[in-house]
Amino acid sequence: MNRKINMKLLSILLLGFITTSIYSQGTNSDHDHHKYELGVANSLVYFVGENEYAYGFHLHLVRNIIHSNFGYGIAYERIFDKHKHNTIGIVGSYDLLKSLHISIAPGLSFEDSEPSDFKFAFHTEASYDFDLGNLHVGPLLEFAIDPEDYHISLGLHIGYGF
Secondary structure, three states: OHHHHHHHHHHHHHHHHHHHHHHOOOOOHHHHHOOEEEEEEEEEEEEOOOOEEEEEEEEEEEEEOOOOOEEEEEEEEEEEOOOOEEEEEEEEEEEOOOOEEEEEEEEEEEEOOEEEEEEEEEEEEEEEOEEEOOEEEEEEEEEEEOOOOEEEEEEEEEEEEO
């Protein structure tokens, strides 16, 4: 019961953050200079149901749509926990403000011990980037859910635009 309440609260907060940020969005011509972004993230992952922490690594390739704040691509996440958790997904990204970005990534999760046992997973991420030439560096916050648990990640995003 408590987990359902927490999920509803997190969903409401995330939806509120996304919708209010969309209304305050301006044009984002600073990121039109690159067609693609190759990004990596290192993060501390907290599994809520298991009350455990682990190290997480995330990799994505996003193609930005020219003259738009939208992008799409592919992503992979690896969590170095006892289950050796992996997720592969597609990414939709949106630049809310000049440096504030969100992405959603539905996909499939599996563990090393059962590589053919795929489970649906959903990730959403917000990052705030500082531009250093073609590099974008900054903090990120991720929320992910699959049928067995959900996790929250806090880390550092580094993207290379080309």
